[in-house]
Amino acid sequence: MFEKIWARHRVLEREDGQTLLYVDRHLVHDGSAPAFEMLRKRGIAPRAPDRIFATPDHYVPTDTRDVDAIANTEHRGMVEALERNAAESGFRLFGLKDGGQGIVHVVGPETGLSQPGMLIVCGDSHTSTHGALGALAFGIGSTEVAHVLGTQTLWQRKPRTMRITVNGTLGFGVTAKDVILAIIAEIGAAGATGHVIEYAGSAITGLSMEGRLTLCNMSIEAGGRAGMVAPDETTFAYLKGREYAPADWDLAVARWRELPSDPGAVFDREVVLDGNAIAPMVTWGNSPEDALPITASLPDPEREADAERAATIRANFAYMGLAPGMPLTDIKVDRVFIGSCTNGRIEDLRAAAEVARGRRVAPGVTAWVVPGSAPVKRQAEAEGLDRVFTEAGFAWREAGCSMCLGTNGEIAAPGERVASTSNRNFRGRQGPGARTHLLGPAMAAAAAVTGHLADVRQIMAGG
Numbered sequence: 001m002f003e004k005i006w007a008r009h010r011v012l013e014r015e016d017g018q019t020l021l022y023v024d025r026h027l028v029h030d031g032s033a034p035a036f037e038m039l040r041k042r043g044i045a046p047r048a049p050d051r052i053f054a055t056p057d058h059y060v061p062t063d064t065r066d067v068d069a070i071a072n073t074e075h076r077g078m079v080e081a082l083e084r085n086a087a088e089s090g091f092r093l094f095g096l097k098d099g100g101q102g103i104v105h106v107v108g109p110e111t112g113l114s115q116p117g118m119l120i121v122c123g124d125s126h127t128s129t130h131g132a133l134g135a136l137a138f139g140i141g142s143t144e145v146a147h148v149l150g151t152q153t154l155w156q157r158k159p160r161t162m163r164i165t166v167n168g169t170l171g172f173g174v175t176a177k178d179v180i181l182a183i184i185a186e187i188g189a190a191g192a193t194g195h196v197i198e199y200a201g202s203a204i205t206g207l208s209m210e211g212r213l214t215l216c217n218m219s220i221e222a223g224g225r226a227g228m229v230a231p232d233e234t235t236f237a238y239l240k241g242r243e244y245a246p247a248d249w250d251l252a253v254a255r256w257r258e259l260p261s262d263p264g265a266v267f268d269r270e271v272v273l274d275g276n277a278i279a280p281m282v283t284w285g286n287s288p289e290d291a292l293p294i295t296a297s298l299p300d301p302e303r304e305a306d307a308e309r310a311a312t313i314r315a316n317f318a319y320m321g322l323a324p325g326m327p328l329t330d331i332k333v334d335r336v337f338i339g340s341c342t343n344g345r346i347e348d349l350r351a352a353a354e355v356a357r358g359r360r361v362a363p364g365v366t367a368w369v370v371p372g373s374a375p376v377k378r379q380a381e382a383e384g385l386d387r388v389f390t391e392a393g394f395a396w397r398e399a400g401c402s403m404c405l406g407t408n409g410e411i412a413a414p415g416e417r418v419a420s421t422s423n424r425n426f427r428g429r430q431g432p433g434a435r436t437h438l439l440g441p442a443m444a445a446a447a448a449v450t451g452h453l454a455d456v457r458q459i460m461a462g463g
């Protein structure tokens, strides 16, 4: 599938082996202002404004939809710059006021902008998300953003291919988030470096589109250049009727059906996992590879044969305020964050609400639900999920990246422990000194109502 999409976008090759690729969709967020400045300085206008789609996400506060009300002048400036660039260049902006705003990786799929067979780029590493629809989608740097703006093309070195097959069926309470954390725990945070991952197998094809988006989102946390899932009936059903779905639907679907890898396709690397064996996962360290089943206890660096790894574990424990051998379920949390481009979609909110329904956020815990987009928020409200959350004591916020990264100022205090549905648990990611545990949305809700990391399967079974 990767080879087919690559070949369809290849314009020419350079002597040093780089390929010039044509870009179908260029997604832009509010951190892209420097690229527009680069272009402006050289007197170049965007080449194909009809292929550029933008939305503010990183810098927007999630307690207001009023740009003028953004108190931080730097943050407001980033949002205003995007509005100005969109107005000047004439590309579509899903602005704070028009009801379509959201995290760029939520907006692309939900508007139907991200489609099978496309080459999609964005100045953001989690662009891998869009590969869930059978696209080749990857993040690019600021200079590359300027290059794509100016030419609608991009120079790339051809990555290697890797297939990760997850067989079997996922058990009760096991989600796409657990699958990707289990994969990264298995292959390591650099396990897919230089590769485009194609996910396959019954546990993958059995996932909803939301689940596939979660999976592909974190391909980058495994070191992958991109992640993709072959388009199938789930993909077509998801896209049908969306704003940017192709007008010539039947023809589009017929072409999409040609994309999946041929039987016997050869990959540079193959990894196989048993989906039946995957349990709800949670991270304990400062890399997404530091993930364990919720039923496990923390590792003991004394028993670690590799001295370097033992030192890393000790350093992680020091930062995270943890001790060897502690059961994961003994770890108390101060905050819970449900949202981000990993797990801020409607299905994620439904899963979290199911746990929150009729329960209360534990005393002393601050729990936030931040929908991935304004449409997700409206949909959740139409289903009454906002009331489920607020009655349980969760804060119900506006859409944005929020505490995933905290560029909008929404961060945890030093030493605070956060159960978070986002994708990165690096030191300081959610604020200086903040401690992040990654997990799925139902697991995050379980942590909120118990006050500690908890096995959602036990809670839902009444235990």
Ligand SMILES: CC(C)[C@H](C(=O)O)[C@@H](O)C(=O)O
Pocket: 031, 058, 123, 124, 125, 126, 139, 405
């Ligand atoms: C700010 C942006 C460039 C960054 C990324 O590339 O992923 C952010 O979205 C993140 O998740 O760390």
Ligand code: SF4
Pocket: 057, 058, 103, 104, 105, 124, 126, 340, 341, 342, 400, 401, 404, 405, 422, 423
């Ligand atoms: S939600 Fe988080 S991971 Fe996703 S784009 Fe925003 S900051 Fe990056």
